[in-house]
Amino acid sequence: MALTTYDDLKTAVADWLERSDLAGRAADFITLAEARLNRELRLGVMESEVSLIAAAGARTVALPEDCREALGLWREEGAERQPMRYRAAGMSPHRETAGRPEYWTLQGAVILLDRPCAAETGFVLRQLGRLRLSAASPTNAVLAEHPDLYLFAALAEACPYLRDGEMAGHFGARFEMALVQARAADARRHGLARLVTDLPQLEVRTC
Numbered sequence: 001m002a003l004t005t006y007d008d009l010k011t012a013v014a015d016w017l018e019r020s021d022l023a024g025r026a027a028d029f030i031t032l033a034e035a036r037l038n039r040e041l042r043l044g045v046m047e048s049e050v051s052l053i054a055a056a057g058a059r060t061v062a063l064p065e066d067c068r069e070a071l072g073l074w075r076e077e078g079a080e081r082q083p084m085r086y087r088a089a090g091m092s093p094h095r096e097t098a099g100r101p102e103y104w105t106l107q108g109a110v111i112l113l114d115r116p117c118a119a120e121t122g123f124v125l126r127q128l129g130r131l132r133l134s135a136a137s138p139t140n141a142v143l144a145e146h147p148d149l150y151l152f153a154a155l156a157e158a159c160p161y162l163r164d165g166e167m168a169g170h171f172g173a174r175f176e177m178a179l180v181q182a183r184a185a186d187a188r189r190h191g192l193a194r195l196v197t198d199l200p201q202l203e204v205r206t207c
Contacts (some may be wrong), residue, residue: 003147085204
């Protein structure tokens with residue numbers, strides 16, 4: 001069967017376990033699998049850019065709910081983007097007068113700017129997203145590219161519930177193999193990108 005949506009994955013987990021009575025537990029196993037993947041997995045397909053707005057006079061901007069890690073921040077100036085400089089918490093300059101922010105840091109679930117914005121200001125955040133399948137969000141890039149990774153992660157999380165050591169060893173090994181392969185595929189993709197951009201005489205096009 002296809003493994004392209006959250007419902008497909010829940011069905012597959014119950015089928016692989018050959019336990020129809022566990023169909024209702026499949027969502028729990030997937031949630032536990034995503035918790036593990038969010039700790040261990042870092043792929044290019046999990047990165048995205050998000051537009052944010054800071055109101056005039058504001059020094060903070062809320063991070064998106066699905067942000068696992070902030071990777072970079074740019075301030076929008078018309079059609080241009082100006083890179084903001086990151087400083088660790090406690091090291092960022094602090095100015096009370098409103099103006100054009102130049103530095104940023106993280107404070108809990110918000111971006112903290114070095115000064116209040118003199119006017120409403122747009123920002124672009126590059127972030128590493130958090131995996132979180134649901135009925136409202138039934139698919140994502142990791143499930144689309146690596147369905148085996150999701151499946152075996154969920155099956156491995158089911159094994160402690162079943163108290164089945166043999167099955168845990170089998171599915172755990174399959175998960176680790178899928179994890180290695182996903183990371184290798186991502187490394188090859190990033191390696192190709194670096195190779196192309198290191199050759200300025202070549203015209204790089206995006207599709």
